[in-house]
Amino acid sequence: MLKILGAAMSAALLLAAATSTQAAGTISGAGATFPAPVYAKWAEDYKAKTGASLNYQAIGSGGGIKQINANTVDFGASDKPLKPDDLAAGGLAMFPTVIGGVVPVMNLPGIKAGQIRMTGANLADIYRGAIKKWNDPHLAVSNPGLALPNLPITVVHRADGSGTTFLFTSYLSMKAPHWATEVGANDSVQWPVGVGGKGNDGVAAQVKQTAGAIGYVEYAYAKQNAMTYALMQNKNGAFVTPTAEHFKAAAANAKWASAPGFYLLLLDQPGADAWPITGATFILVHTKQADAAKGKEVLSFFDWCYKNGDGAADQLDYVALPASVKDLIRKSWSKVTGPDGKPVYR
Amino acid sequence: MFEGLCFAAATALLAALGGLIASLVIGGWPALRKFGFGFLTNATWNPVTDVYGAAGPIVGTLITAALALLLALPIAGGVAFFLTELCPAVLRRPIGTAVELLAGIPSIVYGMWGLFVFAPIFAKYVQLPLMTAAKPGSLLDTLTTGIPNGSGILPASIILAIMILPFMAATLRELLASVPPGVRESAYGLGATTAEVVMSVTLPYVRTGAIGAVMLGLGRALGETMAVTFIIGNSHAFPKSLFDSGSTIASTIANEFTEATSPVHTAALIALGLVLFLITFTVLGLARLMLRLQEARS
Numbered sequence: 001m002l003k004i005l006g007a008a009m010s011a012a013l014l015l016a017a018a019t020s021t022q023a024a025g026t027i028s029g030a031g032a033t034f035p036a037p038v039y040a041k042w043a044e045d046y047k048a049k050t051g052a053s054l055n056y057q058a059i060g061s062g063g064g065i066k067q068i069n070a071n072t073v074d075f076g077a078s079d080k081p082l083k084p085d086d087l088a089a090g091g092l093a094m095f096p097t098v099i100g101g102v103v104p105v106m107n108l109p110g111i112k113a114g115q116i117r118m119t120g121a122n123l124a125d126i127y128r129g130a131i132k133k134w135n136d137p138h139l140a141v142s143n144p145g146l147a148l149p150n151l152p153i154t155v156v157h158r159a160d161g162s163g164t165t166f167l168f169t170s171y172l173s174m175k176a177p178h179w180a181t182e183v184g185a186n187d188s189v190q191w192p193v194g195v196g197g198k199g200n201d202g203v204a205a206q207v208k209q210t211a212g213a214i215g216y217v218e219y220a221y222a223k224q225n226a227m228t229y230a231l232m233q234n235k236n237g238a239f240v241t242p243t244a245e246h247f248k249a250a251a252a253n254a255k256w257a258s259a260p261g262f263y264l265l266l267l268d269q270p271g272a273d274a275w276p277i278t279g280a281t282f283i284l285v286h287t288k289q290a291d292a293a294k295g296k297e298v299l300s301f302f303d304w305c306y307k308n309g310d311g312a313a314d315q316l317d318y319v320a321l322p323a324s325v326k327d328l329i330r331k332s333w334s335k336v337t338g339p340d341g342k343p344v345y346r
Numbered sequence: 347m348f349e350g351l352c353f354a355a356a357t358a359l360l361a362a363l364g365g366l367i368a369s370l371v372i373g374g375w376p377a378l379r380k381f382g383f384g385f386l387t388n389a390t391w392n393p394v395t396d397v398y399g400a401a402g403p404i405v406g407t408l409i410t411a412a413l414a415l416l417l418a419l420p421i422a423g424g425v426a427f428f429l430t431e432l433c434p435a436v437l438r439r440p441i442g443t444a445v446e447l448l449a450g451i452p453s454i455v456y457g458m459w460g461l462f463v464f465a466p467i468f469a470k471y472v473q474l475p476l477m478t479a480a481k482p483g484s485l486l487d488t489l490t491t492g493i494p495n496g497s498g499i500l501p502a503s504i505i506l507a508i509m510i511l512p513f514m515a516a517t518l519r520e521l522l523a524s525v526p527p528g529v530r531e532s533a534y535g536l537g538a539t540t541a542e543v544v545m546s547v548t549l550p551y552v553r554t555g556a557i558g559a560v561m562l563g564l565g566r567a568l569g570e571t572m573a574v575t576f577i578i579g580n581s582h583a584f585p586k587s588l589f590d591s592g593s594t595i596a597s598t599i600a601n602e603f604t605e606a607t608s609p610v611h612t613a614a615l616i617a618l619g620l621v622l623f624l625i626t627f628t629v630l631g632l633a634r635l636m637l638r639l640q641e642a643r644s
Contacts, residue, residue: 033604059604060603060604060605061604061605061607062603062604062605062606062607062612063604065607080607154493154495159575159580159593159597159601160600160601160602160604160605161393161601161602161603161604161605161606162605163605183394184394184395185394186393186394187393187605187606187607188393188601188602188605189392189393189394190390190391190392190393190394190582191581194581194591195493195495195497195498195579195580195581195591196579196580196581196591196593196601197580198575198576198580198601202461202576205461205462205465206495206497209465209466209469209495209496210469210493210494210495213495
């Protein structure tokens with residue numbers, strides 16, 4: 001027994017030694033959990049092609065921002081974009097990688113996915129407790145002919161701080177002045193009503209277990225679990241389904257070129273097909289790289305992902321960026337410079 | 347040499363404890379300075395405006411831990427007495443092993459079971475019947491208002507009770523087994539019933555240890571994180587009924603620490619950790635005091 005234990009321990013030590021020597025040539029990143037699966041897949045494919053490896057720790061957006069500011073990682077990742085002022089203060093450059101969408105889901109006996117139509121104002125009124133029942137006349141206005149049940153609405157929100165909540169509350173703040181002044185937008189907010197579920201699965205479980213419940217989850221989660229979603233009204237007034245094409249439409253119509261530091265929330269974008277609650281997830285790197293070669297490695301990795309990673313992203317139900325946006329990002333990399341002041345990525 | 351090692355081990359522990367307190371105070375200082383004593387009494391927890399008050403989580407922690415103890419203690423006592431006094435020898439082993447196995451289940455498993463299995467059953471067979479039976483305005487009505495989905499203060503307390511039960515039962519059983527057979531047999535010899543033996547001979551014999559076992563359970567209930575997070579409903583407001591959503595200190599930290607970006611938010615969460623530490627410390631202190639008072643009386 002002791003012998004086996006000893007052997008196992010020495011094997012573990014060897015392994016640790018092997019990985020730490022390897023770590024010299026790897027890129028390290030930390031941050032958002034939402035894109036972690038696609039970053040892991042990209043890293044795997046990238047390693048198979050180039051031999052260079054990526055070590056990504058999904059510690060949360062807050063952690064990612066702290067780590068890149070403390071210079072302990074080569075890049076940070078955040079679901080919540082940093083404002084241009086914060087970027088300048090931290091000496092950081094930011095660019096988006098993939099797009100995701102937030103989908104309102106519900107549990108209404110007799111009502112199927114895509115049958116109920118929701119406006120931003122009504123969604124905000126439900127989440128602040130002003131609309132309490134499903135047969136409220138306000139909901140009936142956008143749902144003519146649909147028999148909405150006389151059920152109390154149970155509001156379900158994320159309990160943990162999350163980029164999903166940031167997008168959702170930012171959207172509600174845009175659509176409802178009441179929400180903006182009473183609650184506001186953040187990773188976590190002081191919810192006026194409702195119960196909190198931990199993570200997407202926690203929200204989904206609460207919704208599934210309560211008749212009359214409404215919640216919000218990431219698109220990939222709603223799709224993989226075949227949840228009952230609502231059609232959302234977009235800026236053009238059309239009611240759209242939450243699908244990859246409609247997230248892409250929101251990203252394509254967005255004015256990235258006029259957004260300094262890519263600070264852009266893809267919320268309520270114009271376009272007949274645009275899904276209104278869409279958002280990108282972001283990468284943060286220092287604009288002044290202490291080690292030019294390392295900086296180049298990081299940007300080369302993301303360049304490779306933009307070129308070859310769309311398939312993997314689709315498979316995992318993320319939405320790849322439009323080609324025009326990718327070109328803009330590559331151009332923006334000119335401001336990431338080495339110690340000699342020259343761009344590390346050319 | 348041996349003495350030196352022992353001394354080093356003991357002081358290392360003290361140093362770790364001191365370091366922990368110091369880092370909690372330093373880390374939480376920005377929040378404590380900004381909100382002062384109001385941090386403990388204010389029930390507003392608003393990351394948007396960066397205003398934090400810990401009253402909701404503090405109350406939630408104390409209520410769930412107390413309820414859990416209230417539910418678990420009689421059962422744990424029953425299990426322990428049954429195993430040591432009444433159980434046929436054949437059953438003693440399997441029941442004892444089952445209790446110890448329960449103690450070894452990771453808390454996240456309890457959380458998942460609580461959310462996916464326990465909550466729907468609890469909502470359907472306990473919560474809904476109670477809510478429909480309650481007359482409007484009655485005490486039962488006040489206690490049972492909430493969302494009938496099986497999550498809230500009481501469900502979280504029940505899950506906590508299930509979690510701390512095996513710890514307390516296993517410790518109590520060990521304690522009762524340590525009572526010398528002579529003591530117990532002489533009591534039986536005097537004609538005492540089983541209940542009398544337990545109440546007036548074996549239990550007083552292991553009193554000190556028994557309080558320790560209860561405190562162990564209470565300590566775990568106070569600090570339990572994952573299982574509670576899954577099922578408590580996670581609202582930072584004061585819980586208004588048994589079925590209302592609430593939060594505990596540990597669940598709040600677990601939920602928000604990873605995504606806390608503003609320095610005050612992070613500091614407030616660390617300060618919460620300090621508060622939890624102080625609560626646990628106070629509970630242990632009170633237990634010591636109780637013991638000392640009892641010893642002085644006898």
